[in-house]
Amino acid sequence: xASTQPILSATGLTMEFRGFVAVKNVTLSVDEGTIHALIxxxxxxxxxxxxxxxxxxxxxxxxxxxRGADITAMKPAEVARLGLVRSFQISAVFPHxxxxxxxxxxxxxxxxxxxxxxxxxxxxxxLDDRAMELIEAVGLRAYxxxxxVELSYGRKRALEIATTLALDPAMLLLDEPMxxxxxxxxxxxxxxxxxxxxxxxxxxxxxxxxxxSDLCDRVTVLARGEILADGSYDAVSADPxxxxxxxxx
Ligand code: ADP
Numbered sequence: 001x002a003s004t005q006p007i008l009s010a011t012g013l014t015m016e017f018r019g020f021v022a023v024k025n026v027t028l029s030v031d032e033g034t035i036h037a038l039i040x041x042x043x044x045x046x047x048x049x050x051x052x053x054x055x056x057x058x059x060x061x062x063x064x065x066x067r068g069a070d071i072t073a074m075k076p077a078e079v080a081r082l083g084l085v086r087s088f089q090i091s092a093v094f095p096h097x098x099x100x101x102x103x104x105x106x107x108x109x110x111x112x113x114x115x116x117x118x119x120x121x122x123x124x125x126x127l128d129d130r131a132m133e134l135i136e137a138v139g140l141r142a143y144x145x146x147x148x149v150e151l152s153y154g155r156k157r158a159l160e161i162a163t164t165l166a167l168d169p170a171m172l173l174l175d176e177p178m179x180x181x182x183x184x185x186x187x188x189x190x191x192x193x194x195x196x197x198x199x200x201x202x203x204x205x206x207x208x209x210x211x212x213s214d215l216c217d218r219v220t221v222l223a224r225g226e227i228l229a230d231g232s233y234d235a236v237s238a239d240p241x242x243x244x245x246x247x248x249x
Pocket of ligand 1: 044048
């Protein structure tokens with residue numbers, strides 16, 4: 001059930017790269033328990049906004065508040081420890097290890113990859129119950145003992161999401177989780193994101209508008225670094241400025 005409390009809010013975010021303004025005065029909020037999409041044409045600034053929100057970039061101006069705490073000056077590992085996690089930052093899947101071993105490793109590593117200490121796999125057997133829970137949650141139970149390299153593309157993405165969930169994030173940022181997927185995998189990952197959002201918040205960049213319309217409670221549209229529209233999919237897709245900038249109609 002979606003509530004209306006913002007879990008994350010950004011105010012007046014601006015990002016300049018050597019004089020080029022990639023993100024201009026962006027103010028957005030993501031409500032707790034929702035699936036929120038960030039959409040826009042190529043070059044709109046979506047990746048830059050993701051990088052700002054997860055602190056891979058520090059904004060030239062503006063403020064970011066997550067669960068009441070000002071995170072504007074924090075490092076990615078610090079915000080990850082607070083439960084704000086971006087999928088790729090910990091999604092490295094080891095192709096020749098099994099699905100189970102990949103998740104066991106993810107469960108024992110600290111969010112700060114730079115300071116991690118890798119324990120031998122034999123020391124990780126105590127994590128099996130939790131690892132299997134996560135594997136089950138992403139629909140990979142039948143594949144637990146298969147090397148990751150043998151998974152289909154969509155199932156590999158599901159495994160990446162399982163390794164991300166190992167950090168127990170309250171809010172997950174997914175960068176194009178359906179990119180390059182066929183119909184069946186899209187359905188599978190959509191179901192997974194719905195299940196994740198039962199007790200977490202999801203912010204995703206997604207190009208597939210059918211997915212956005214189907215899955216997302218709220219949509220923020222960026223174009224040329226600025227917010228063009230924000231609201232339900234139906235509302236933003238009916239906005240003539242969005243149609244012109246994004247859909248080319
Ligand atoms: P999107 O993800 O919506 O395609 P990006 O956030 O990747 O857009 O890029 C927005 C704009 O900022 C683009 O014009 C891009 O070239 C520029 N940009 C992104 N990162 C950098 C950077 N590190 N240095 C200079 N320009 C950048």
